[in-house]
Amino acid sequence: MITLEQLLSQLNEHQREAVAYNAGPSLVIAGAGSGKTRVLTYKIAYLLLSGYHPSTILALTFTNKAAREMKRRIADLVGADKAKWLWMGTFHSIFSRMLRSEAERIGFTPQFTVYDSSDSRNVLKAIIKEMQLDDKVYKPAMIQGRISYAKNNLITASAYESHGNLLKSDSDARIPMLSNIYSTYAKQCRQANAMDFDDMLLYTNILLRDFPEVLEGFRQRFQFILVDEYQDTNLAQHIIVKRLAEIHQRIAVVGDDAQSIYSFRGANIDNILQFKVQFPTSKMFKLEQNYRSTQNIVAAANSLIKKNKGQIQKNVFSEKDEGNRIQLLTAMTDTEEGYLVAKEISDLYYQEHHPYSDFAILYRTNAQSRNFEEALRKRNIPYRIYGGLSFYQRKEIRDVLAYFRLIVNPLDGEALKRCINYPTRGIGETTMTKVSECANQNQVSLWSVIGDPVFFQLPVNRPTATKLTHFYAMIRALSDDATTLDAYEMAVKIIKTVGISEDMTEDMSAENISRRENIQELVSGIHTFCEQKVNEGETQIGLADFLSEVSLLSDQDLDAEGPDDKLTLMTIHAAKGLEFRNVFIVGMEEELFPSGYVSSERELEEERRLFYVALTRAEERCFISYARSRFRNGQLNFTNPSRFLSDIDQNLLDLPADFRQAMSVSSFMPNKREEEVFEKKISNEESDAPIKTTQRFTSSSWKKVASSSSQMTNTSATSIQSGGGVAVGNKVFHEKFGQGIVVSLEQMDGNWKANVDFGSNGSRALLLKYAKLVILE
DNA sequence: AATCCACTTGTTTTT
DNA sequence: CAAGTGGATT
Numbered sequence: 175m176i177t178l179e180q181l182l183s184q185l186n187e188h189q190r191e192a193v194a195y196n197a198g199p200s201l202v203i204a205g206a207g208s209g210k211t212r213v214l215t216y217k218i219a220y221l222l223l224s225g226y227h228p229s230t231i232l233a234l235t236f237t238n239k240a241a242r243e244m245k246r247r248i249a250d251l252v253g254a255d256k257a258k259w260l261w262m263g264t265f266h267s268i269f270s271r272m273l274r275s276e277a278e279r280i281g282f283t284p285q286f287t288v289y290d291s292s293d294s295r296n297v298l299k300a301i302i303k304e305m306q307l308d309d310k311v312y313k314p315a316m317i318q319g320r321i322s323y324a325k326n327n328l329i330t331a332s333a334y335e336s337h338g339n340l341l342k343s344d345s346d347a348r349i350p351m352l353s354n355i356y357s358t359y360a361k362q363c364r365q366a367n368a369m370d371f372d373d374m375l376l377y378t379n380i381l382l383r384d385f386p387e388v389l390e391g392f393r394q395r396f397q398f399i400l401v402d403e404y405q406d407t408n409l410a411q412h413i414i415v416k417r418l419a420e421i422h423q424r425i426a427v428v429g430d431d432a433q434s435i436y437s438f439r440g441a442n443i444d445n446i447l448q449f450k451v452q453f454p455t456s457k458m459f460k461l462e463q464n465y466r467s468t469q470n471i472v473a474a475a476n477s478l479i480k481k482n483k484g485q486i487q488k489n490v491f492s493e494k495d496e497g498n499r500i501q502l503l504t505a506m507t508d509t510e511e512g513y514l515v516a517k518e519i520s521d522l523y524y525q526e527h528h529p530y531s532d533f534a535i536l537y538r539t540n541a542q543s544r545n546f547e548e549a550l551r552k553r554n555i556p557y558r559i560y561g562g563l564s565f566y567q568r569k570e571i572r573d574v575l576a577y578f579r580l581i582v583n584p585l586d587g588e589a590l591k592r593c594i595n596y597p598t599r600g601i602g603e604t605t606m607t608k609v610s611e612c613a614n615q616n617q618v619s620l621w622s623v624i625g626d627p628v629f630f631q632l633p634v635n636r637p638t639a640t641k642l643t644h645f646y647a648m649i650r651a652l653s654d655d656a657t658t659l660d661a662y663e664m665a666v667k668i669i670k671t672v673g674i675s676e677d678m679t680e681d682m683s684a685e686n687i688s689r690r691e692n693i694q695e696l697v698s699g700i701h702t703f704c705e706q707k708v709n710e711g712e713t714q715i716g717l718a719d720f721l722s723e724v725s726l727l728s729d730q731d732l733d734a735e736g737p738d739d740k741l742t743l744m745t746i747h748a749a750k751g752l753e754f755r756n757v758f759i760v761g762m763e764e765e766l767f768p769s770g771y772v773s774s775e776r777e778l779e780e781e782r783r784l785f786y787v788a789l790t791r792a793e794e795r796c797f798i799s800y801a802r803s804r805f806r807n808g809q810l811n812f813t814n815p816s817r818f819l820s821d822i823d824q825n826l827l828d829l830p831a832d833f834r835q836a837m838s839v840s841s842f843m844p845n846k847r848e849e850e851v852f853e854k855k856i857s858n859e860e861s862d863a864p865i866k867t868t869q870r871f872t873s874s875s876w877k878k879v880a881s882s883s884s885q886m887t888n889t890s891a892t893s894i895q896s897g898g899g900v901a902v903g904n905k906v907f908h909e910k911f912g913q914g915i916v917v918s919l920e921q922m923d924g925n926w927k928a929n930v931d932f933g934s935n936g937s938r939a940l941l942l943k944y945a946k947l948v949i950l951e
Numbered sequence: 952a953a954t955c956c957a958c959t960t961g962t963t964t965t966t
Numbered sequence: 967c968a969a970g971t972g973g974a975t976t
Contacts, residue, residue: 237966266966291965371966438964539963541967561965602952728966747964769963784964807962808967 176251178223181216185209192426192459193217196224199419199456201404201449202428205490206475206790207466207753210428214402215244217426218260219251221398228259230397234415236406238264238731240751244402258710261396265411266371267726269378273369274722276388280377285718287368287579287586288725292567294318294359294370296588300610301358307351317349321356325372326408326440328379331360365619367585372440375410382417393421403751404429404449408440416452423455431486432479435747435784437776447486464490466753466793468497470826474796475789477823482779500789501828502819503799508761511801512545515758516553518797519741522756523555530556532755534742536788538767542760543743550741560744564728570678570689571696575724577668581653582718584621591620593649597673600641605634609642621646648672661720662701669693746788757792759785762800763813785818 182190189209192202193216204210214233222228235241241263249257261268274284289297298314298321324334334340334353344352363369369377382389399419401407404427407415419425427449434443450456464472472492479485503518505511515535522528535546540562550557565571573596579589594601612632613623623630625646627639634642652671656664669675678690703723704715712719742754761767768781789796798819803812819827904916 264966374966435964436966439966541962544967598953600952604952726966745964766963771963805967807960 175253176219176223178220181219181223181251185212185216186463188459188461188463189213189216192461193220195457195459196221196424197457199423199449199453200426200459201446201453201456202426202459202461203446203486203488204428204430204461205464205488206430206433206786207464207472207492208461208490209463209465210402210430210461211240211244211247211751213461214400214428215247215251218244218248218400222248222252222256226398228256229261230395231260231262231400232268232396232398232418233260233262233400234265234268234402234411235262236264236403237751238267238727240402241267242731264726265407265414266374267723269374269414270722270726272392273374273377273381276381276385279385279388280381281364282367282369282377283583285367285583287366287583287589288374288722289363289366289368289370289588290725291318291371293368293588294363296591297362298355298359301355301362304610304614305351305355305358307355312349312351312355317352317355320352321359322372323440324356325376326410328376328410328413330376330380331357362587365585366587367583368588372410375408375414378414379410379417382414389417392418397422398424398426400425401427402429403433405431405434405443405446406436406441407445408442409445410440412442412445412452419453423453425453432482432488432783433750433787433790435750435780435787437780447484460486460488462488462490464492464790465494467492467790468494468794470497470499471789471792471796474500474822474826475786477826478782478789478818478821479786481821482782498795499826499828500796500798500822503797504815505799505801506803508542508545508801508804509549511760511799512549515546515760515797515799516549516555518758519550519555519756520553522795528755529739530741531739533758534744534749534752534754534756534791535758535760536744536746536749536791537760538746538769538784539761540745542766546743546760555741556739557741557743560742561748565692565695566724566727568692570692574665574669574674574693574696575721577652577672578665578717578721580649581656581664581668582716582721584649584653585619587620590624593672594624594645597677599645599673601638601645605638605642608633656717660704660715661717662697662704664717665697665700669697746784749791750787753791753793755793756795756797757788758797758799759788760799761804762798762816762819763804764816765811765813766804767816768818782818782821 182194185193186209189212192200192213202210202213204213218231218233221231233241233244235244245257245260245262248260263271270288273280273282274286277284277286295314295318298317299309302309302312302314302317324330324340329337329340331353334356341350341353344350363373382392396418399415401415406429415425415427427446429446431443431446434441434446437443445452450458467475469492472490476490503511503514505514519530519533522533523530537543537546543559543562547557547559566575573592576589576592579586580593584590591606594606609620609623609632612630613620616623616630618630623632624642627634627642632639632642648671652664652668655667659667674693678686678693680686700720703720707715707719742752746759764770767785768778772778772781800815800819801813803810805811902916
């Protein structure tokens with residue numbers, strides 16, 4: 175047990191002020207590595223020591239891991255007996271708890287299923303098919319994205335139907351039926367007693383909006399509210415937090431606007447930038463001392479993020495050693511990139527005796543992991559990959575979980591389809607289509623139809639009807655068992671009863687063995703889960719208890735922090751909040767990082783923040799690598815180094831000898847000219863067909879592309895204004911004419927022609943093939 | 952109904 | 967390169 179004085183003495187001045195301030199709302203802007211988690215945990219400990227009961231404190235985090243970690247640290251400070259009463263968890267897990275306790279009010283049961291994104295995509299696919307729409311136009315993933323966006327902005331299906339602007343923009347985008355799809359989707363989810371991730375936020379809002387007594391109850395209960403990573407909250411989350419804190423105004427949020435990287439998921443950076451507006455009496459605290467990284471790394475990150483505008487002004491500094499400069503590794507191919515990185519790691523491991531767990535390889539996309547895996551394997555370097563296909567997304571695991579879901583919630587249509595299909599029992603697509611149609615016509619669930627095909631006049635023959643009722647009876651019997659057995663016993667029973675174990679032991683193929691192992695892992699996971707809950711004093715841990723937690727878990731949460739010494743491979747997104755002694759940021763190429771999908775200044779700035787997050791993960795050493803060519807979709811692409819490299823103060827970079835040359839064929843988009851560029855892009859679209867970067871590899875293409883270097887795809891924002899290695903807006907130098915600005919670019923017979931304004935020397939049209947322009951900036 | 956094969960297709964990040 | 971689709975086969 176610790177006293178208040180001791181607690182505060184372990185903090186620096188600014189941290190202490192932030193922790194001790196309790197007189198009103200507060201916003202803590204915590205620069206990278208400045209002890210953000212420390213402030214949050216100490217603040218909670220401070221509140222507990224000042225007399226708040228733990229069950230009156232609500233702390234919302236972004237990941238389960240962060241919540242667990244924080245809880246553990248609070249337990250160390252004030253004791254586990256207190257810490258365990260805290261309401262601490264992710265938005266989704268806390269809201270799940272709230273929704274389950276009040277489910278009936280909004281037309282669900284406490285056993286509602288959580289549809290993951292592939293469940294919800296499947297539902298959407300079926301709806302699109304049912305409505306006889308073209309799935310090339312109504313792309314499920316895109317529809318899903320728009321619905322998600324609507325929900326995150328608290329636009330319900332019925333609000334959408336009467337939202338003029340949205341309907342107009344949909345009809346302009348040639349997808350006028352989107353609103354109908356949304357409505358049908360919402361209706362079907364409701365009928366299935368299921369919510370998707372976004373629904374959990376949406377329905378929590380509805381619950382708090384429409385049921386004043388519920389809102390009042392939660393306001394009473396949560397006397398103090400803390401939110402981590404506030405820069406990544408979306409409108410739905412923001413409004414919930416605001417509602418809960420509205421009366422007592424005891425709220426503290428922590429975040430860093432420079433690390434906002436989830437706008438694709440609806441996060442709105444304005445939530446943190448506008449906090450003062452939302453909570454006018456709030457006080458802002460800034461944490462600017464970085465305890466994580468060397469001075470060089472901090473300086474590099476600062477120089478990068480300076481290129482973004484509209485940030486909260488701060489001066490992040492480090493008092494650690496100056497450290498090494500950031501080292502750039504240049505490879506000819508993506509395979510070589512893997513080799514170089516692995517070699518560097520090997521060298522550090524043997525020369526400096528850093529354990530492998532001190533290393534991380536961070537990339538923009540999961541698909542990039544392959545080359546590194548191979549290179550690491552060749553050197554026998556142990557590694558652990560995070561992300562990608564998670565444990566819970568494996569087919570066999572999803573199959574088993576589908577049975578759990580169906581037993582807990584028979585209305586869960588997606589689970590039912592999955593179960594009925596595996597193990598195979600002679601019920602196929604045609605039958606299920608009929609069942610779906612029949613269910614739709616009678617406005618009942620698939621489950622009801624299967625239970626009594628005759629009553630619903632399902633047009634199937636006798637043997638098929640029997641198969642259906644058999645299946646129904648089997649699930650019913652298991653549901654009965656579920657009233658007395660715990661989750662672990664049920665899991666074992668289900669796997670035996672439904673024929674999964676039989677199917678898996680049929681042959682000893684490698685796949686079957688691996689599947690069996692995975693299922694075994696799941697079962698023992700459930701066992702551990704039950705034991706843990708019993709230890710915490712709970713009784714009767716049923717399947718529902720297990721499911722409600724597991725559906726909100728990602729694979730990162732499951733990783734047993736084993737004693738083994740392994741290197742980490744993950745996306746930069748997944749690395750947020752983590753730190754490593756040595757960090758490798760790989761694939762620093764145009765089209766990849768920044769992603770080829772960026773189409774606005776705002777998105778480009780988010781990519782830059784992502785790079786900022788990557789850099790600031792490093793404690794001691796940071797390496798950046800890129801390849802000049804890379805396989806993508808089975809095709810060889812030639813690539814240019816990322817523009818972000820030139821955003822970093824060049825004095826802090828260790829450049830390879832050939833780097834200047836490589837940069838000179840790269841294209842850099844000057845930020846301030848961007849709007850012009852996009853206007854130009856639109857006007858040029860038909861006339862100016864850009865050369866495709868993607869081409870089959872032939873012996874001559876390397877040379878050809880390297881010299882003309884018109885390597886942008888036509889989807890790229892940079893495609894029009896860049897060519898021959900220069901970009902519109904570039905300041906260039908010409909031997910004869912001196913300095914000038916590139917005004918426009920066009921293509922003539924495959925050669926790039928640039929109009930350059932040389933000021934007093936006039937404007938000139940130059941063929942880049944002949945003119946030797948040097949890019950100045 | 953289920954399986955297999957050849958073809959197309961399309962690709963960020965995730966609670 | 968991969969996953970997912972559509973068609974033919976058993």
